[in-house]
Amino acid sequence: MNYIEILGLVAAALSTFSFVPQVIHTWKTKSAKDLSFAMFSIMFTATALWLIYGFLIAALPVIIANGLVLILLGIILYFKIAYK
């Protein structure tokens, strides 16, 4: 693995786990009014399409990363609806 591939993997890992602090933040504060429902629902749709794309091209890293992000975005959207 060369340094360009490592850079891509670090970027992918950071992109994937960046949603974790938002989940924790919203879970703790029970407040989600400043979150744009449109942003998170468009991103949820995009991630679902990336997941389907990953299955179609049989790319395991795409499937794993987008599967995890889809779960995290699902939790944030649930909070957005539940806490207003």
Added chain:
Amino acid sequence: MNYIEILGLVAAALSTFSFVPQVIHTWKTKSAKDLSFAMFSIMFTATALWLIYGFLIAALPVIIANGLVLILLGIILYFKIAYK
């Protein structure tokens, strides 16, 4: 272009522009306390790495998409700091 490529392009376009409604939402409400600074700063870092990665592999779609997202995330982070 086959339907799998079209699916990937739609997913990429949605991922990129999903941040626009958050920019508009925060600009209108002048409130950003529910946004996780950690989420947006980690995502900003990840996007900067994706942009460098795009330049290193000379992939124009990666450069354009991540360049746009970096600008949008920069605006959201500015709002987060300015509005608290």
